[in-house]
Amino acid sequence: MRKSKYADDSKRWAFREYLLAKIKKTTALGYMSALNTNSFVNEIVRTKYNTSDLFEISDKSILSEIYNDVLLDKRNRQGHSRYTAALAFYITFITN
Numbered sequence: 001m002r003k004s005k006y007a008d009d010s011k012r013w014a015f016r017e018y019l020l021a022k023i024k025k026t027t028a029l030g031y032m033s034a035l036n037t038n039s040f041v042n043e044i045v046r047t048k049y050n051t052s053d054l055f056e057i058s059d060k061s062i063l064s065e066i067y068n069d070v071l072l073d074k075r076n077r078q079g080h081s082r083y084t085a086a087l088a089f090y091i092t093f094i095t096n
Contacts, residue, residue: 011055031086
């Protein structure tokens with residue numbers, strides 16, 4: 001069996017497991033790719049919030065601001081809102 005690319009990142013692994021418990025595997029993995037280090041979400045996090053990775057943020061107010069930034073981005077609409085859906089799950093995951 002192939003090793004997950006998130007196996008060495010405990011924060012991403014925990015979020016992945018959370019998603020897999022809540023939604024279909026294909027959707028969960030799509031949401032994980034929406035929040036990967038190369039996504040435009042992390043581009044916004046790096047440039048506007050001076051943090052190298054979304055998964056380093058645990059402040060709900062900052063995550064809500066990021067959500068609003070992503071919500072207004074045309075790439076989110078073009079991606080059928082999967083970026084904001086992934087962020088909504090992440091915010092729920094962090095706050096529970």
